[in-house]
Amino acid sequence: MNSETRPRIITYLARPETRLLVAAMLGPRYDVLDAPLDLPLLETLHAMEPDLLIVEMELPEISGLEIVCRVRKDPVFGELPVVTLGHATDGGGHKVALVAGCTGYISFPLDPVLFPRRIQDFLEGKKDELDLKEHLQYYRRFTEVLIEKLEQRLERLEKKTRALEAERERQDALTLQVLTSMAKLIETKDTYTRGHSVRVTRYALALAREVGLAGEDLKVLERAGQLHDIGKVSIDLKQIHKPGPLTPEEWALIRQHPETGHTILAAIAFLKDEALVVRHHHQRFEGYEKHPEIPRRIRLMASILTLADSYDAMTSQRSYNSPRSTDDALKELDRCSGTQFDPQLVKAFKRIAKTLEQDANDPPG
Template identity: 35%
Template sequence: MAECSKILIADDDAMVRSTVSKILEMFGHMVEAAEDGKGVLQLVDDSFDVIILDINMPDMDGFQTMAALNELNLDIPVLFLTGAGSMDYAVKAINLGAYDFLSKPIADLDIFNVKIRRAIEKRMYVLQERRYRAALEDDVQKKAKQLEEKNRLLQTYSNSLEQATVQLMSSLQNAMEEKDYYTAGHTIRVTEYALMLGRAMELPEEELMVLRRAAQFHDIGKLVIDLSCIQKPGKLTEEEWVLIKKHPSVGANIIKPLGFMEREHSIIRHHHERMDGKGYPDGLTGKELCSLTRILIVVDSYDAMTSRRNYRRNLSMEEAIEELYANSDTQFDRETVEYFSRSIVHFTPAKSEINPTDLDSIYSIDN
């Protein structure tokens, strides 16, 4: 138990204040005295270990003083010093949180001393618990900061890993496109058209990011499929056509292990679906296709129509738009086509020599 505890006593009787103060000092305590409740509130602070209050004081009695002390949340044990021993007083004091009673005049110094020491011990436990909670909160805050820093590092690592993965896939896709004169630059153009259309439709930045990646890798399935047949003149055989139709599902399977591209996985798989359900690989209808998929279907088809192919001439912008409108509601979403037709006439594409590995910087959502 701490030595030289600090005690605050309040009594409107000067003789009582003096007598009780001398007894407390005799037992080794420091004492400060007030003549009423207002004096207590002026003197009290967290340095006191015990407060002794007379009940019957003018202006502000002991009960009113304790109610005011409770609002300060100092958690200092309060003992009532009273000559009146009614049950009503006891119940009221207990309801206010009084620790104990001291009778006056003080007849038994030993009992008086025991009650004071017990109150001091309670105060010690209160302070000890307060220090423990403060230390615990401090420890929790430190651990929270450490966890926040670890999460930040993990996020940085995750972002770096995502960027490295995207760049690697872009390089592989670029290598594939360079082998085919007719499809060179297709990925860049489709990505440009998709972002142009997404912005025209006022998509939020998060949606534009998903759309950009889906467009960037929509044909990645061609990496593992021998599509040399598309370079031959004339129509494809049934076997060749079946092979080509596999690239959306193959591409989706390539993307599937990448958890950060979950939505892109679905868009890539379905970029050859149709509004009427006659597309592939799953035969989905327009209601089952998200807005980003509908965008990619339109822009991919537009670029295919306006790009040179070995088996047909490329269409002009006007001819391709007319074709999009002619196939609205069957192959294409009409609203998406309308947005595209209004936007494409004012659109200036990037230079064709841009490398697909630069797509992350070219199509930054912040631009």
């Protein structure tokens, strides 16, 4: 018992009105303190050093039975009087609570005369007891109730996890939307790149499917395609597409855009793979030999993007040259196969190029 004359009672109760009632009935004789429900009770108990604990059987997040079990498992509180409050109509719940290790059980409604008296009894060492037969009888019920309560808690946790997951997905979708809009905005500032990312993504996905990519890889590639030139945010495209040759500074700025894109995307947790694909989307096929650290999966996706990107650059109008025909662009891919482009991908792209061209020319229907 505390050195002060007034014993300290900690309550762990679900409803504010019960807390008020208990405080009103016990306050004249004891120090009554409420343990916050949103903090681990054992930590509170260690900090407050109570002489008695009152726990309600029905709590919002955890059952009173579990609380009693946890308190009893802590050697410091092996002998702490623990009193549970519950309803007399709970089908033997009070006996189950005694099996769990509580010192006594008091039923609602709380009697203003009897309640303080019983608390005093428990403080003085009195215990509600079960005989052996009852103990054995309710032990099975105790296990069942505990499992049932644990299952309910698990279900609530699962529901919460699902809600959090849905919220995270919503946030990710929003982030992606903002980034895609930003990438589109960069493109629309310049006539020659308008629609570039949409076409590159379409070519890249078709090629990826042709070489057997599926599932999450396609999703990564789709996002990387939409965002591959986002690093051009630091470049004035109109300036770049002026007539005449580029200055060395302008070239340096252009060469920097995959790295800038990587920096932007790598800061976003769910776009880590996309950031790597974007970083390497101008990597030459023969250059990968010098970069064994790039994972094969990233390398394949980046190589697909490189090919799709170059194909679109060749077949769409650019300031410095007129668009090439499909045949002409495929010849160029062939010429650079094994040096700039992955030969397997060039072969695969040649198989699907005609269909892609047809799809692009078909009126929307």
